[in-house]
Amino acid sequence: MSRALTVLYRGPLSSCNYGCEYCPFAKRHETNEQHEVDAKALTRFGDWCLQRTSAPLRVFFTPWGEALTQVRYHELMTKLSHAPHVTRVAVQTNLSARLDWLKETDRSKLGLWATYHPDWTTLDRFVGQCERLLELGIRFSVGVVGFPAHRPHIEAIRKALPASTYVWINAVKKLAPTYTQDDLRFFESVDPLFRFNLTPHPSRGQACQAGESVISVDGDGTARRCHFIATPLGNLYDADFEAALRPRACSNDTCGCHIGYVHLDYLELRKVFGAGLLERIPTDLSATRISHPG
Numbered sequence: 001m002s003r004a005l006t007v008l009y010r011g012p013l014s015s016c017n018y019g020c021e022y023c024p025f026a027k028r029h030e031t032n033e034q035h036e037v038d039a040k041a042l043t044r045f046g047d048w049c050l051q052r053t054s055a056p057l058r059v060f061f062t063p064w065g066e067a068l069t070q071v072r073y074h075e076l077m078t079k080l081s082h083a084p085h086v087t088r089v090a091v092q093t094n095l096s097a098r099l100d101w102l103k104e105t106d107r108s109k110l111g112l113w114a115t116y117h118p119d120w121t122t123l124d125r126f127v128g129q130c131e132r133l134l135e136l137g138i139r140f141s142v143g144v145v146g147f148p149a150h151r152p153h154i155e156a157i158r159k160a161l162p163a164s165t166y167v168w169i170n171a172v173k174k175l176a177p178t179y180t181q182d183d184l185r186f187f188e189s190v191d192p193l194f195r196f197n198l199t200p201h202p203s204r205g206q207a208c209q210a211g212e213s214v215i216s217v218d219g220d221g222t223a224r225r226c227h228f229i230a231t232p233l234g235n236l237y238d239a240d241f242e243a244a245l246r247p248r249a250c251s252n253d254t255c256g257c258h259i260g261y262v263h264l265d266y267l268e269l270r271k272v273f274g275a276g277l278l279e280r281i282p283t284d285l286s287a288t289r290i291s292h293p294g
């Protein structure tokens with residue numbers, strides 16, 4: 001019997017209009033043929049989502065590159081948002097592309113995880129895009145990569161957005177040992193959940209929803225527990241695939257990425273994020289200030 005399922009989709013698309021120096025997809029262009037391969041995989045995935053009506057479905061697009069510069073992602077997200085059994089459609093984006101397509105979606109189901117890259121856009125432009133989302137009534141979080149050199153940009157974006165917009169900071173794990181106490185205080189003053197991201201959470205042997213009610217799927221339909229454990233569970237497009245989903249303990253030592261550790265049962269972050277789990281919006285930020293384990 002089917003049960004509610006969350007699918008993180010990451011197809012072949014691996015191009016991006018931005019050029020972040022730490023990213024392998026920076027300024028990478030794809031040929032028409034490569035876009036066609038992505039489009040075909042996306043159509044197949046979309047058809048599966050639309051036909052899998054047996055239980056609620058939440059879909060989170062976590063592309064290698066930037067998906068919202070491609071109209072095919074707008075079209076599929078719009079279609080999915082109107083499907084009665086699809087309860088959430090979320091995407092990670094740099095928020096550079098046009099946003100008018102969102103008017104056609106069921107906005108109550110949309111969620112955007114928007115990252116502000118101050119080296120590749122201006123504060124005014126990024127804030128303008130956020131204002132447009134607010135006008136449209138689209139739920140979104142805004143995040144910045146936690147380089148100490150980004151502190152002035154982080155301060156500026158926090159000031160420019162309403163207090164009700166959650167601004168998260170992703171710890172740069174390589175730099176974590178060099179963060180000063182002042183950096184940590186600053187990051188935490190902006191993002192009360194920063195230490196959850198800074199901490200590599202012990203996960204081996206721990207119960208995690210990944211592989212039970214959450215899966216990660218690639219363009220061929222290969223389904224894995226999450227983006228961090230390579231062993232496949234099976235193929236999404238096999239008729240009996242969901243029989244493979246069951247409770248499992250994590251086989252990695254630690255889990256350090258939001259899109260993974262939010263599914264670790266013992267962290268109880270589902271209570272913190274509630275319906276905003278995928279797009280990273282806590283239900284009540286003030287209630288989270290005392291509960292981090294770090």
Ligand code: SF4
Nearest residue numbers: 016018020023026065
């Ligand atoms: S916006 Fe994202 S995908 Fe694009 S270069 Fe920067 S980190 Fe990579």
Ligand code: SF4
Nearest residue numbers: 203208226250255260
């Ligand atoms: S704890 Fe992280 S690495 Fe382990 S199964 Fe869950 S999401 Fe995957």
